[in-house]
Amino acid sequence: MSSLNCVTAPQPSPHPLTDDSVLDALGADLRAAGYTTDGVTELLGEDVHAALLRGVWWPALAATSETSVEDDEVPLATVIRLFLLGSDEPETSVAQAFPTSGVDALIAEGVLIRLDDGAIRANLDIRPHADETHDYLVVADQDAAMRPGPVARDHVLGIGGASMSLARAIIREPARRALDIGTGCGIQALHLNSHCDEIVATDTNERALALARATARLNGMSWDLRAGSMFEPVAGERFDLIVSNPPFVVGTGSQDYIYRDSGVVGDALCEQLIRELPAYLNPGGTAQILANWIITDGADWRERVAGWLDGTGLDAWVVQREAADPISYVSLWLSDAGEDEQATARRGEQWLEWFDDNDIVAIGMGSITVRAPEAGEDREPDVVLEEITGAGEEVTGPEAQAFLARRRYLRETSDADLLDKRLSIAPVMLEEHSLPGEDGWQQVGAAVRRPGGPAAVLGVDEVSRALLAGCRGQVPLQTLIELLAGFHGVDAEALATAALPVVREAIGRGILYEAN
Structure with a gap:
């Protein structure tokens, strides 16, 4: 967590880490320090690491102090304190941790900042991330808990609950072409790389594309990154797999923060995304999307989302994981922005008034998995909409794949x-x-x-x-x-x-x- 040594940090540059030589050197330094999920866990210890994942910071600060680590562990401890704990570190320690890239180069590339007293603070969130077979590095912006004041309008989210929920739900079948709409820091593209030959990743946020590019290069990957909204950057193209964790937050249509606000009123962005999918999916192609939808007083949420699918011809499995009341929903998203209490109260009041004016009593949150019919297939689409809220019953890739296979078996078996x-x-x-x-x-x-x-x-x-x-x-x-x-x-x-x-x-x- 940031110390009380405050500085007015400059607004984030829209294009950090543009120098490939510095980016490559940074990757080399992080690898040399042992900055992996296993490396962090080993240095901190499993209990301290588990506490850190729960948001308890002080045991990790103690475990990475000069008196707690061996000399050869100092570079990794410094990296952890910078990027995972938001600590201000002496320049001598930081220079030891980054001998190849160098402190000045990392400051010039927007990775670090130098405070008035000469201490060094991280200006980006760079953290290890692993799945069953790979260890990655992910570049994003620091969240509100790591820095003073509200996040920037073009703030780029890092690894979060929603992004990991989608990553776990993706069907990992081999695909020739995949599309990641609203890639952000690139977390979905990172996982797609293991089973897709070609990855196109889009975003309206130029800063997000810059950080996604950094994420890709740090992991030895190359994605086709394109700027633009929705399907505009891929007009006329088709894909075997489309994934999206879009800015699905239901609101008035303002766009205070690009990562959450679509600039479209209500849940219309998610509806548009679903309705336009058929034009971009290859026959038999799959799309998996996180979405939020409006629930009005006395209405069945299934009817609303089923209406999005009408006329698309897509088979679909729609799962509502939660229905949040307006206060809980608004509070969730306001807490991420880091605004002061007065700004939070003012924005929250306006948001709740809009919900009330539109007779919105809850917001559904869940996933939508669709599959396009095979070439020459002529039948009514198979659509299942259900509420699944139990712990341990989250949609996973293997379960989604098996669900679609079972539905096909039932259709084809009299x-x-x-x-x-x-x-x-x-x-x-x-x-x-x-x-x-x-x-x-x-x-x-x-x-x-x-x-x-x-x-x-x-x-x-x-x-x-x-x-x-x-x-x-x-x-x-x-x-x-x-x-x-x-x-x-x-x-x-x-x-x-x-x-x-x-x-x-x-x-x-x-x-x-x-x-x-």
């Missing part, structure tokens, strides 16, 4: 074909729900749940529970139904008619699948 299939049940848990009564506990319901799957739960009665238990991939579904019908003394055809919708839902939820 009831008659399904009865001939041998089905297996996934690893599931049976949950029984009981209430106390005069005669003890009385069961009032039961459900089968696939742990970890978004909305992977299915209510069951005695017959459907027995049917699911019998799905061991050994006999056709028709045979199981006939056995159950004989046991319960009911007509097999009638039981099949009643069971098939349950079986289809179980397949759609990943609870049942066709045995090999």
Whole structure:
């Protein structure tokens, strides 16, 4: 966290890190210092690092002090204190940490600033980031907790909850061409690089493009970075995969901060993005987008978002993860800007008045996954809209990929074909729900749940529970139904008619699948 040694920092240059030689030298210094996720964790210790991730700073400050580190750890400790803790550091220590790039060059390139007392402070947020197979460096602007005063209008967000939620949700199928709309610091493009041959990344913010370029070069990558809004920079082009974490914040249409405000009233930007997707997706192409949508008094959010998809011809899986009340929603976004209390109160009051004038009672937040039909495919689009709010039920890439595959299987498999299939049940848990009564506990319901799957739960009665238990991939579904019908003394055809919708839902939820 920044010390009390205050300085009026200059407004961020719109084009930091333009000198490739300095950028390459910076990368070499950071690597030499061991500035990776594992390196930071090892120096701080797992408990201190975990505390830092929760926003508790002081243990990390103590762990990186001169008395706590060995001589060969000083460069890494200095880098951590500069970029992760916002500390003001002596120039001698900073020079030791950056022997190749040099302090003066980093100041000239907008990475560091020199304070009036000669101490050095970071002017950018540069931090390690890792997935299962790669370790990266990400360049962004410092958030409001790391510097005094409000963030700049062209502030570039770093790694945040929304960006990581989208990154985890992306289907990591190999793709020839991918498009990242509103790339910001480049976090989505960074992950796309592992499975996409060509990446086009766009943004309206020139500063964001400059920092995305720095992120790419530090990681040995090259993206086609283009300035412009929405699909303007890629007019006439098509892609196999489109991802976007756009400035989706629902508001009056003002654009106080580029990273959050679209300049479009309400949720119209997200609607426009969805409606224009078909013109830019290749046949069978996929798009995955984070979005916010308006919920008015008495209205079903599904109807609003379904309206965005009408006429697009796209298959879609829309998941609402949260519905925030206006005060919570506005407070969330105001806290990011770092404005003083009076400015925050004034802006918040105006924002809430606009919500009230437009009869907005909540804002839905979630993800939209769509897939274009294959070439020559002529059918009604398959659209599923659902609310999934449970912890541990977030949409992930493997789950999204499996969901789309299951929906395709259900479309292509008739009831008659399904009865001939041998089905297996996934690893599931049976949950029984009981209430106390005069005669003890009385069961009032039961459900089968696939742990970890978004909305992977299915209510069951005695017959459907027995049917699911019998799905061991050994006999056709028709045979199981006939056995159950004989046991319960009911007509097999009638039981099949009643069971098939349950079986289809179980397949759609990943609870049942066709045995090999």
